[in-house]
Amino acid sequence: MLSKALDLFLKENLDDLKSKGLYNVINILDGANGPEITIEGKRLVNLSSNNYLGFATHERLIQAANDATAKYGVGAGAVRTINGTMAIHRELEEKLAEFKHTEAAIAFQSGFNCNMGAISAVMDKDDAILSDELNHASIIDGCRLSRAKIIRVKHSDMEDLRAQAKAAKESGLYKKIMFITDGVFSMDGDVAKLPEIVEIAKEFDLITYVDDAHGSGVMGKGAGTVHHFGLSKEIDFQIGTLSKAIGVVGGYVAGTRDLIDWLKVRARPFLFSTSLTPGAAAAAKEAITMLMESEEYHDRLWENGRYLKAGLKKLGYNIGKSETPITPCIIGDEKLTQEFSRKLFEEGVYCKSIVFPTVPLGTGRVRNMPTAAHTKEMLDEALAIYEKVGKELGILK
Numbered sequence: 001m002l003s004k005a006l007d008l009f010l011k012e013n014l015d016d017l018k019s020k021g022l023y024n025v026i027n028i029l030d031g032a033n034g035p036e037i038t039i040e041g042k043r044l045v046n047l048s049s050n051n052y053l054g055f056a057t058h059e060r061l062i063q064a065a066n067d068a069t070a071k072y073g074v075g076a077g078a079v080r081t082i083n084g085t086m087a088i089h090r091e092l093e094e095k096l097a098e099f100k101h102t103e104a105a106i107a108f109q110s111g112f113n114c115n116m117g118a119i120s121a122v123m124d125k126d127d128a129i130l131s132d133e134l135n136h137a138s139i140i141d142g143c144r145l146s147r148a149k150i151i152r153v154k155h156s157d158m159e160d161l162r163a164q165a166k167a168a169k170e171s172g173l174y175k176k177i178m179f180i181t182d183g184v185f186s187m188d189g190d191v192a193k194l195p196e197i198v199e200i201a202k203e204f205d206l207i208t209y210v211d212d213a214h215g216s217g218v219m220g221k222g223a224g225t226v227h228h229f230g231l232s233k234e235i236d237f238q239i240g241t242l243s244k245a246i247g248v249v250g251g252y253v254a255g256t257r258d259l260i261d262w263l264k265v266r267a268r269p270f271l272f273s274t275s276l277t278p279g280a281a282a283a284a285k286e287a288i289t290m291l292m293e294s295e296e297y298h299d300r301l302w303e304n305g306r307y308l309k310a311g312l313k314k315l316g317y318n319i320g321k322s323e324t325p326i327t328p329c330i331i332g333d334e335k336l337t338q339e340f341s342r343k344l345f346e347e348g349v350y351c352k353s354i355v356f357p358t359v360p361l362g363t364g365r366v367r368n369m370p371t372a373a374h375t376k377e378m379l380d381e382a383l384a385i386y387e388k389v390g391k392e393l394g395i396l397k
Helices: 004-019 059-072 080-084 087-100 111-122 137-146 158-171 194-204 257-266 268-272 278-293 296-315 334-347 376-392
Strands: 036-039 042-046 104-108 128-132 149-153 177-182 207-211 237-241 251-255 327-332 364-368
Touching: 042 376, 059 278, 080 268, 087 104, 087 251, 087 278, 104 111, 104 257, 104 268, 111 137, 111 177, 111 207, 111 237, 111 251, 111 257, 111 268, 128 137, 128 158, 137 177, 149 158, 158 177, 158 194, 177 194, 194 207, 251 257, 257 268, 278 296, 296 327, 296 376, 327 334, 334 364, 334 376
Parallel strands: 128 149, 128 177, 177 207, 207 237
Antiparallel strands: 036 042, 104 251, 237 251, 327 364
């Protein structure tokens, strides 16, 4: 017999979310996640993907995945520390270290796993973590798992960071103190102030940790936000995913050889979860090779980002203060945001609503993500629909 308590809990809370415009409907794609997608037979211009460079459907990555699958099989068959580490995993990690300008790198099954594993492998109950208040959920959960004292720092506020670092250091309560920040903040598109962060870290001996999930492949001519600022030798942890600009799945940590060796013996997701599939590892390696060969995809992404951003701003949308191709249209009210997204869908644009708890209450938005694979014709089609829907709903004058 199923639990009545569980049934009541689920019904009450699901109804509550729906009444507040906070319930998220998951759409199912009929095919690949490209610049255009099909959902239930309807073609849409896709502006909700993190497939920044269009690599998820690139023929070179598909071929690399197929070749590795034929050679190694569809799965690794074990965790990395038993016999789940294949030559392709080693090759991927060597390529990642070269790409990130570090001594070594370690690949995980996801970016979320990176943060769950890396933070708790180094920080514990005797330590403190200073964390930007807009950091990704996986960072928040990784901090909680570590049992360290978590100290929230106002978003990109260097005065607050300095004050919090000084207080934590002078308290004498902590063996180690870490500062964690996203490199690029995914909902607003702004960039961490890494040069100032490094200076404060040096002053107070902070361990520096940058999650560059949305910066790898996008910033620094592809090599990421840390490289963009020329700080590859100054940041202790460089984290990233293999599922966004890289176009596949997985995550990585890049740093010193000693750090990577430590994570291989203490990061729990690495120790207790089966390896990346050989096909995914090979495809990710191929994507990184392509990024190192040419800036073509990177430059096209930024060109499309600037084009869409200018078009939306000209129409009168509030696009925030994004410094990257990520372009929010901030609507505010959650229910209106949901309605806006539904209307866009009806007219032929797929751009999902983002509401609490992903963003603060009252800051509902749709998050536009042009990619290197979009054509100007696709973006013009989307802008025309944005104008129509915005006027229908009274968002635009």
